[in-house]
Structure formats: structure tokens, C-alpha cells
Amino acid sequence: MEPEPFPDFLDPTPADNGPEYVLHLYITGATVNSTRAVRNIKDICEQYLKGRYELLIVDIFQQPELAQQEDLIGVPTLIKLKPGLVRRLVGDLSDRERVLKALGLNAADGAPGHE
Structure with a gap:
């Protein structure tokens, strides 16, 4: 006789709550500003958030319906969905201190600050 499996609520594996940071970057094709914004946010994420983030890059030329849902006022636009309050940054994200x-x-040590 086979042993009964654990019920779901007794599953000993911890629940995956997903990434700590969820970021969406809206760009317009391969323009200079869009390319710079992608490079800048990827650098910041790898330096300060390695293994703790999800970054979705949306080209509004390829997926205009996603851009319409966000009421974008300019591109590139970075939207931080979590943690904490939703934040929007417009531009090429080259002002690292502002993005952080x-x-x-x-910026000093890459540790999370207080919101």
C-alpha cells in the first residue's frame, strides 16, 4: 500500500512569493533614449537587486495596447510596481541617484532604503 501524499496545506516547501521588485520599462523601439534606458535599468538591477527583481520591457510599437493601459505621458517610462508605492520615472534613467x-x-551600499 502506497503512503498518502501530504495535503497541499502541509506542503513543507516554502511558498514562492515572487520577486521583491517588479519593474516595467516602456520604450519606443531601438531609439537612442530607449536603448540607454534599457542599459541603465539593467545595470542598476544587476548591481543593486541581483536575484530579487523582475523586469518587463515593453516596446510600445510592438504592444501598443499595454501602453494605452498605463496612460504614459512620455517614453521611456519606468514603472515600479512593487515594493511599496507605485513610482513612475520618465527619461533614459541616466540619473542613477534619482532612479535609486x-x-x-x-546608493552607498545597495541596501534597501526607507520609503
């Missing part, structure tokens, strides 16, 4: 502040990060 919007993400709630401390």
Missing part, C-alpha cells in the same frame, strides 16, 4: 531613490535603494 525612486526604487527605495541606498
